Amino acid sequence: MQPLFNGYPLTIFLNNRYTDLQNHIDSLTPLVLERGLSVLLEEIENKFFLQVPLLKENEIHADHNEVSVMQTNFGRSTADKATKFTFFIPFLGNVELLQHEPSCTNSLKLEIERIEQGQIIISITKANTQSKEIKEELERAIKNIKTFLSYVEDNVQGFYPNKPEIESHGMPVTGFNSVVSATARYELEKRQTKLQKDEDIFKNLGYPLKRKESTFPDYTAVPLQRKIQSISLQQQQSEPSLSDDDYEDILFLLSNMSLVIERCPEAFIKLNEESLRMHFLVQLNGLYEGQATGETFNAEGRTDILVRVNNKTIFIAECKFWDGEKTVTNAINQLLSYLCWRDTKAALIIFNRKYNFSSVLKKIPPVVEKHPNYKSTIKLESESSFQFILHQNNDIEREIKLAVLAFNVPVVANSK
Known part of the structure; x- marks a missing residue:
């Protein structure tokens, strides 16, 4: 079984992702920065935006198979036959947000079979049961997952980086994706302004530019990765x-x-x-x-x-x-x-x-x-x-x- 929402705190994940954003912008070379603000913003948003998972409950499908379940009676172990019901719940969103613990007062622990190919897989094994009992247990599991996803949504929408310099530019400073866009625009503009200032100072010195031995650029263009899913x-x-x-x-x-x-x-x-x-x-x-x-x-x-x-x-x-x-x-x-x-x-x-x-x-x-x-x-x-x-x-x-x-x-x- 695999636990859900049981990794290190979601707030730490969000702060680390925000730090990665700033490090990414700092690592951009002058040649990359020349590609234009709108292009760079789109690439950064593709890389760092987060989508809280949405369960596609109308597309749930299921399977079942017979399994052996070990029972212990008076110190003796026996294998009894039971039925394992497996439910496949498709979702849209960032799978990482299913793995970290959101800030909440709910002490409930959630476990699933596994996460695979954009699906949360839940299994319920019973020896003697009715369909009503199975369905009620599945509905409880889905309700608990959605409850925790609401906590995740609150954490993502409430993300606040405490960056007064961004706020002073009239940009939104709450909500992770809004913060990503605002920070990226602010930091990119700041870097481009600095590079332009450096270039102006250098030109005013009046010395010729040192020619590089290699005529090839010192960076490699990396194709964008699709974040969540591609359009078919x-x-x-x-x-x-x-x-x-x-x-x-x-x-x-x-x-x-x-x-x-x-x-x-x-x-x-x-x-x-x-x-x-x-x-x-x-x-x-x-x-x-x-x-x-x-x-x-x-x-x-x-x-x-x-x-x-x-x-x-x-x-x-x-x-x-x-x-x-x-x-x-x-x-x-x-x-x-x-x-x-x-x-x-x-x-x-x-x-x-x-x-x-x-x-x-x-x-x-x-x-x-x-x-x-x-x-x-x-x-x-x-x-x-x-x-x-x-x-x-x-x-x-x-x-x-x-x-x-x-x-x-x-x-x-x-x-x-």
């Missing part, structure tokens, strides 16, 4: 497209932002549409190697969230605050104007702040079904997530999968 591209006439599994993974990741909002409501109270969108971009870039961008030109306009591979668009999403049924209709029209003929997967993210959320959720499906491009409803993912089939403008045969995800954003309480 379906090839059709040499055009990349997003596989259905990766589309569902993206929607799953976006949908789980509701958990982040619920756990840290104070962090979202005053955020506008652009700031909320950035939180979703951080999640996508944390999982898909920094290929998600915001407000990028595509087709006839600009879209809020865009995922590209090899300069080809494979996923588009639009973010809007709910202000009546026209919000959905106008947003769909806007998305359709963005989509090129090869674009087949999109999402509409609805933020609600002013209205009764249950009422908003009831209105979304009928509004989409009235749209002239509507073809069918795929399924109701949850109370706040929907999927539909639409068709491209001017091409009724070209179908588009559209997911509509709704989020209730907290508001500032009225003072009395």
